[in-house]
Amino acid sequence: METKLSAAIKEHTKADEIDSILRSCVHCGFCNATCPTYQLLGDENEGPRGRIYLIKQFVEGHAITENTVAHLDHCLHCASCETTCPSGVKYTRLLDISRPLIEESYTRPKKERTQRKRLAKTLSNPLKFSVLLSAGRIGKFLLPSNITEKIPEKRKALDWPVTKHQRRMLILDGCVQPSISPDINASTSQVLDKMGITLLRIKKVSCCGAVKLHLSEEEAALQQMRNNIDYWWSAITEGVKVEAIISTASGCGATLKEYGYHLKDDPDYASKAILVSRLSKDIAEIISEEMIPKATKPLTLAWHPPCTLQHAQGITGMVEAILKKAGHKLVPVADQHLCCGSAGTYSVLQPEIADQLRENKLKALSEAKPDMIVTANIGCQTHLEQKADIPINHWINTLL
Numbered sequence: 220m221e222t223k224l225s226a227a228i229k230e231h232t233k234a235d236e237i238d239s240i241l242r243s244c245v246h247c248g249f250c251n252a253t254c255p256t257y258q259l260l261g262d263e264n265e266g267p268r269g270r271i272y273l274i275k276q277f278v279e280g281h282a283i284t285e286n287t288v289a290h291l292d293h294c295l296h297c298a299s300c301e302t303t304c305p306s307g308v309k310y311t312r313l314l315d316i317s318r319p320l321i322e323e324s325y326t327r328p329k330k331e332r333t334q335r336k337r338l339a340k341t342l343s344n345p346l347k348f349s350v351l352l353s354a355g356r357i358g359k360f361l362l363p364s365n366i367t368e369k370i371p372e373k374r375k376a377l378d379w380p381v382t383k384h385q386r387r388m389l390i391l392d393g394c395v396q397p398s399i400s401p402d403i404n405a406s407t408s409q410v411l412d413k414m415g416i417t418l419l420r421i422k423k424v425s426c427c428g429a430v431k432l433h434l435s436e437e438e439a440a441l442q443q444m445r446n447n448i449d450y451w452w453s454a455i456t457e458g459v460k461v462e463a464i465i466s467t468a469s470g471c472g473a474t475l476k477e478y479g480y481h482l483k484d485d486p487d488y489a490s491k492a493i494l495v496s497r498l499s500k501d502i503a504e505i506i507s508e509e510m511i512p513k514a515t516k517p518l519t520l521a522w523h524p525p526c527t528l529q530h531a532q533g534i535t536g537m538v539e540a541i542l543k544k545a546g547h548k549l550v551p552v553a554d555q556h557l558c559c560g561s562a563g564t565y566s567v568l569q570p571e572i573a574d575q576l577r578e579n580k581l582k583a584l585s586e587a588k589p590d591m592i593v594t595a596n597i598g599c600q601t602h603l604e605q606k607a608d609i610p611i612n613h614w615i616n617t618l619l
């Protein structure tokens with residue numbers, strides 16, 4: 220695709236990258252076939268090819284309109300289009316670079332600005348989120364149903380084993396997961412303990428940066444990444460020397476694997492960020508290399524692969540293989556490549572599209588009447604759970 224960047228955009232540090240991504244798109248439209256919003260809304264501007272064109276117009280100097288912002292806001296950042304694109308167009312990267320630039324050129328209505336700021340502050344801060352969630356659980360009876368359905372029940376967690384194996388790994392606690400589903404990382408520590416691996420937590424490490432990054436607060440997100448690297452650094456380089464940094468939420472894992480990219484222009488952190496990204500692994504990548512224990516209770520499962528696992532991290536078939544080795548039966552699920560509508564803060568900011576995608580996803584997951592639906596990202600788990608008739612869990616819980 221021909222491009223002619225505006226003088227202002229040419230000054231941007233990522234101008235060459237914007238130009239090269241735009242030029243790599245040959246406008247074939249194959250990506251529209253696997254885009255959830257294009258399928259739902261049937262509008263060229265609600266698919267990747269149309270959105271690429273809208274971004275092109277913006278970086279070439281056309282004024283940004285309310286409609287353009289709305290079409291880009293409707294994008295789930297699911298990267299399904301990237302998996303499909305035969306030309307390797309890095310659409311989500313183009314979106315990540317463009318979003319903060321668009322925010323600078325467009326003033327959102329006050330209500331939207333306030334909502335986005337609140338989300339960025341609350342969701343990326345584990346303590347604030349935990350206090351808010353506890354208050355919501357206590358005062359549930361006072362709240363309207365559209366809010367109470369978003370408040371998950373408290374889950375019980377197993378004890379974290381106190382072990383000192385020679386093999387050690389770090390785990391990212393994450394921002395919302397410890398409050399919503401503390402069982403996930405506790406179960407992970409139990410499973411890894413049986414495999415001779417000690418799992419370490421560094422409590423100061425909080426959000427991976429994804430929440431702020433996707434709400435266009437780029438500098439704040441980069442600072443969270445730098446802080447996390449500082450907190451982890453001694454465990455990575457001195458004494459303990461961990462083998463890996465594990466994520467049990469695929470959204471966080473996808474972001475950790477991109478630290479090297481996001482901090483590549485920071486002379487103090489560039490090489491450290493590359494090492495953190497190299498060490499970052501989804502829990503499935505660790506378990507698949509080990510002897511898989513037989514589950515105490517074999518189940519019939521429906522697997523929901525999060526977009527951040529299958530499209531962003533390119534991990535496909537791995538969890539399914541682990542679950543089968545553990546003795547579980549997997550049922551076929553239609554349209555597994557499509558997003559469930561959770562997508563970070565998307566389900567809060569774009570509830571209508573998110574609800575429709577969830578309805579479709581739950582229909583597909585429930586079709587074969589499994590005992591349980593399993594997934595690999597806290598966002599998907601919580602979003603689906605709000606309307607599911609079947610229990611939803613992280614798959615790691617089924618290995619115990």
Ligand code: SF4
Nearest residue numbers: 244245247248250304
């Ligand atoms: S992003 Fe890829 S699949 Fe989509 S129109 Fe461009 S080249 Fe074609």
Ligand code: SF4
Nearest residue numbers: 254294295297298300
């Ligand atoms: S990231 Fe997902 S929603 Fe956005 S354009 Fe690509 S396929 Fe569509």
